[in-house]
Amino acid sequence: MIRKLAIALGVAAVGFSTVASAETLLRIGHGANEQYHMHRALLHFEKLVEEGSNGEIDVQIFPSSQLGPDREMIEGVQSGVLEMAVSPSSFFAGWDPAFAVIELPYMYASKDIALKVLNSEAGDDMLARLNDQGVVGLGWLENGxxxxxxxxxxxxxxxxxxxxxxxxxxxxxxxxxxxxxxxxxxxxxxxxxxxxxxxxxxxxxxxxxxxxxxxxxxxxxxxxxxxxxxFTVYIPVVSQSFFSSLSAEHQQLLRDSIAAAEAHQQQLVNSEEAGQLExxxxxxxxxxxxxxxxxxxxxxxxxxxxxxxxxxxxxxxxxxxxxxxxxxxxx
Structure with missing residues (x-):
């Protein structure tokens, strides 16, 4: 699987061969399409990271499972073949059963309660468990x-x-x-x-x-x-080897940019869901x-x-x- 992902990344990189001026390449894979609010939140993340690093980090996003299904992308991040993936939290239960608790049926009376829990000390503790899976959890993005x-x-x-x-x-x-x-x-x-x-x-x-x-x-x-x-949620995870190669300033930039992307995503969801249902x-x-x-x-x-x-x-x-x-x- 990892070899297939490496080939996919190699093919995808051909189209970006002219964008080689940045010192650091950050490729992100996810399964949703480009209209989905999570992808648009990641575009906001891309803008913040590239501007905040003064162009030193080049962010490239691969939506619609271009780099394979979620488990394959997570394995790519674990091995360091891929820098970052944004996948549903439930997939991480394959390595640590504790993650299954997040998406159990009727666990939360409302979405607001779910978001409060994810952004509480309990959510931070859950993200810290990802260190044992060879990845760094940056935060949470809504699936819904x-x-x-x-x-x-x-x-x-x-x-x-x-x-x-x-x-x-x-x-x-x-x-x-x-x-x-x-x-x-x-x-x-x-x-x-x-x-x-x-x-x-x-x-x-x-x-x-x-x-x-x-x-x-x-x-x-x-x-x-x-x-x-x-209630389902995505976890943006970064390769430990990639993350440790960044300066402390750029590590914090990634964390802050994900937090800002999450806030931007909530604005999109709150302004668009009623119209989508209509x-x-x-x-x-x-x-x-x-x-x-x-x-x-x-x-x-x-x-x-x-x-x-x-x-x-x-x-x-x-x-x-x-x-x-x-x-x-x-x-």
């Missing part, structure tokens, strides 16, 4: 609250998911969540989802509103149900906005998943995260 889309029926209660063939991320906790809800979860790489929906290979998928919009899933789906079942409705998609009571039924049915993952995550890490959620609820 995930919602269900499908072509079978509106989803208003767990029973409505019965037998629905639903694409999920290749994340065991997500698969377990939809098994508990009665669906037929089907893990699949992100880049394959649109065509699989179009061809009827799967009935539906689940993603945040901004991805349903930017990936145009609404073109091949009849129903969107605002289940808000999982666009989906105007395309003829039936949008079901679940009540708090309806979501609570989903939460109750996935309680067993949260209990199961307390054992897998480890009681200490799990309980510390739940304590942070409790501390930030109602603040």
């Amino acid at each position: 609250l995930r919602h269900v889309t499908n072509n079978v029926r509106p989803i208003k209660a767990p029973a409505d998911l019965d037998g629905v063939k639903l694409r999920t991320m290749k994340v065991p906790a997500h698969v377990a969540t939809f098994k508990a809800l009665g669906a037929n979860p089907t893990p699949m790489n992100f880049g394959e989802v649109y065509s699989a929906l179009q061809q009827g290979v799967i009935d539906g998928q689940e993603n945040p509103i901004a991805l349903i919009d930017s990936q145009r899933f609404y073109e091949v789906q009849k129903h969107v149900s605002l289940t808000g079942h999982v 666009k989906i409705k105007e395309a003829g998609v039936n949008v079901v906005d679940l009540s708090e009571e309806q979501r609570q039924v989903f939460s109750e049915q996935t309680k067993s998943v949260r209990a199961e993952y307390r054992d897998q995550v480890g009681a200490e890490a799990f309980d510390a995260w739940v304590a942070a959620v409790t501390a930030n609820t109602g603040n």
Whole structure:
């Protein structure tokens, strides 16, 4: 996998051969397309880093899985073949089970609570665990609250998911969540989802509103149900060897620029999500906005998943995260 990534980086570098004046090259890989708010947040990061380093760092962003799927990019960062990747937090659970706690079903009562926890001491402690994976975690970027889309029926209660063939991320906790809800979860790489929906290979998928919009899933789906079942987040990680090669000033520049990119991303999300949802409705998609009571039924049915993952995550890490959620609820 790492060899394939190295070849991909080599091919990609040909197009940038004229940009060789910067002392340091920082290549970033991620899986979303260029319209997605996370990519645009990274463009803000690029601007801040290049200006803040007086052109000494040249940032190049490779969206849409150009450098391969997320696990392959993370492995590239671990080996030092790639400088930086921005991938969902759940992938890091493959090396450290504690990361699974972030994306468990109905862990947070709202997105605001999730963001408070991520930017608290508990979030900092979680990022510090990445040092044992050979990478440096710079911060957090939103992916968002995930919602269900499908072509079978509106989803208003767990029973409505019965037998629905639903694409999920290749994340065991997500698969377990939809098994508990009665669906037929089907893990699949992100880049394959649109065509699989179009061809009827799967009935539906689940993603945040901004991805349903930017990936145009609404073109091949009849129903969107605002289940808000999982809050997902990206972790921008940098190769330890690359990071240690930077001056202390440039290391801090990367951290500060990610924090500024996160704030910029929140402005984008808050200003655009309502319009994206309206666009989906105007395309003829039936949008079901679940009540708090309806979501609570989903939460109750996935309680067993949260209990199961307390054992897998480890009681200490799990309980510390739940304590942070409790501390930030109602603040």
